[in-house]
Amino acid sequence: MQLYLNTYGVYLHVKDALFEVRMPQDGGGHQKHHFAAQKVTSIIMTTSGALSTDAIRLALQNNIDIIFADSSGFPLGRVWHSKLGSTTKIRKRQLEASIGPEGVRWTIQWLAAKLDNQIELIKNLKKHRARMGDFLDEKAAKIENLRQSMRLQEEAPSVDTIAETLRGLEGAAGRLYFETLSQALPPESRFTGRSFRPAQDPFNAFLNYGYGVLYSRVEKALMIAGLDPYVGFLHRDDYNQKSMVFDFIEPYRIHVETVVFRLFSAKKVNQAHTASLANGVTLVKEGKQLLIEKLNDYLEVQTIRYNGRNQSRGNGLQMDAHRFANELIGK
Numbered sequence: 001m002q003l004y005l006n007t008y009g010v011y012l013h014v015k016d017a018l019f020e021v022r023m024p025q026d027g028g029g030h031q032k033h034h035f036a037a038q039k040v041t042s043i044i045m046t047t048s049g050a051l052s053t054d055a056i057r058l059a060l061q062n063n064i065d066i067i068f069a070d071s072s073g074f075p076l077g078r079v080w081h082s083k084l085g086s087t088t089k090i091r092k093r094q095l096e097a098s099i100g101p102e103g104v105r106w107t108i109q110w111l112a113a114k115l116d117n118q119i120e121l122i123k124n125l126k127k128h129r130a131r132m133g134d135f136l137d138e139k140a141a142k143i144e145n146l147r148q149s150m151r152l153q154e155e156a157p158s159v160d161t162i163a164e165t166l167r168g169l170e171g172a173a174g175r176l177y178f179e180t181l182s183q184a185l186p187p188e189s190r191f192t193g194r195s196f197r198p199a200q201d202p203f204n205a206f207l208n209y210g211y212g213v214l215y216s217r218v219e220k221a222l223m224i225a226g227l228d229p230y231v232g233f234l235h236r237d238d239y240n241q242k243s244m245v246f247d248f249i250e251p252y253r254i255h256v257e258t259v260v261f262r263l264f265s266a267k268k269v270n271q272a273h274t275a276s277l278a279n280g281v282t283l284v285k286e287g288k289q290l291l292i293e294k295l296n297d298y299l300e301v302q303t304i305r306y307n308g309r310n311q312s313r314g315n316g317l318q319m320d321a322h323r324f325a326n327e328l329i330g331k
Contacts, residue, residue, distance in 0.1 A: 001041065001300075003019070003021070003035065003043045004044045004288070005021065005044065005046070005047075005049050006044075006046040006047050006289075007023050007024070007047065008024075008047050009023075010045075010049035011030075012045075012049070012050070012051040014052065014054040014055050014057075014058050018035060019036075019040065019055060019058065020032055021033045021034075037061075042064060042066070043059060043064060043066045043067065044213075046070070047071075056079060065079065066078060067216045069212060070212075071283075073208070073211070073212025087226065090226040090329055091226070091231070095228075098159070098232065098233050099158055100157070100158055101158065103158065103159045104157075104158065104233075106233060107166065108153060108166070110251055112147050112150055113251035114170075114251050114254070115146065115147040116147065118143055121257070121261075122139055123140055136184075139176050142176050146176075147173070150166060150170075153165060159234055163234060179193070181257070184265070185261075186264070189202070189269070195280070197280075198280025199281050200281065203260065203264055205280075206260045206263065206269065206287065206291055210291055211249075211256055213256075214252060217299075217317065218245050218248055218317070219245045221248075221321040222321055224322075225318070225325040227321065228244060229242040229245045230244065231244055232247045233247050248321070252317055255295070255299060255313055262294075268290070273287030273290060298313065299312060300314050307319070
């Protein structure tokens with residue numbers, strides 16, 4: 001399980017070799033919850049809370065990362081054990097691939113998978129929206145054309161030579177995709193394109209927070225597989241930019257988009273889940289709890305058929321990171 005500590009004044013420490021979470025109650029006193037370290041995969045702290053050095057030590061001893069996130073769910077930093085857990089050959093090969101044709105192949109593979117997922121979701125919308133059939137078919141066909149245009153770039157010598165072309169194709173597909181999702185929602189939940197931090201509407205607020213949760217999961221998957229989160233292929237190598245996280249995450253954004261779309265299309269989101277800011281919209285505690293619960297269920301509880309076995313989507317993501325690392329070193 002993942003522990004999300006997003007209550008003001010929450011305190012995490014250790015008691016009887018267990019994590020103890022103390023949460024303040026409105027009438028005074030504390031509510032206590034206990035968790036075995038062996039059942040915890042990560043700890044995410046998002047608000048004004050505290051944790052003891054004993055809790056940090058127990059987490060490190062059990063390979064549990066502690067993530068500090070901002071109010072939008074985006075990871076600001078993490079406490080992680082110092083062992084690399086893999087051969088440095090992987091990171092050397094990752095750097096080599098980033099400047100050659102191998103990086104082109106992986107980048108286009110990830111982006112094409114992202115567009116495939118968008119097309120599949122749009123086509124699935126037809127099951128309960130027969131009246132929108134022609135509209136959905138048209139949007140799916142346009143995204144498919146953009147995906148084919150991406151594939152035409154596969155012979156490029158390096159990602160740098162086609163980066164702007166790929167970004168343009170990806171951006172065009174994204175605009176078509178989110179326009180389609182908006183039109184398929186109930187009228188009161190529709191939105192005008194993507195908006196980031198801050199979001200300009202509740203749908204984007206949920207989407208941004210979900211992406212933030214996914215970023216931390218992808219970063220951890222890459223590190224477990226022995227990859228360097230900072231050495232990317234497509235995204236720019238700006239200062240302190242985890243470029244590979246932004247590259248590798250692309251095929252998995254669909255998980256967040258599916259969960260958020262289902263919440264809004266089923267009218268599970270109401271005014272109590274968000275709050276207005278001076279220049280946008282943000283999720284409040286109730287909204288974060290709703291999204292985290294549904295996202296964890298989708299990623300960790302539900303299973304899919306993957307490589308001939310029933311796996312959770314979260315396990316599938318980790319297996320893909322290992323496959324990427326192994327292929328880099330010729331395994």
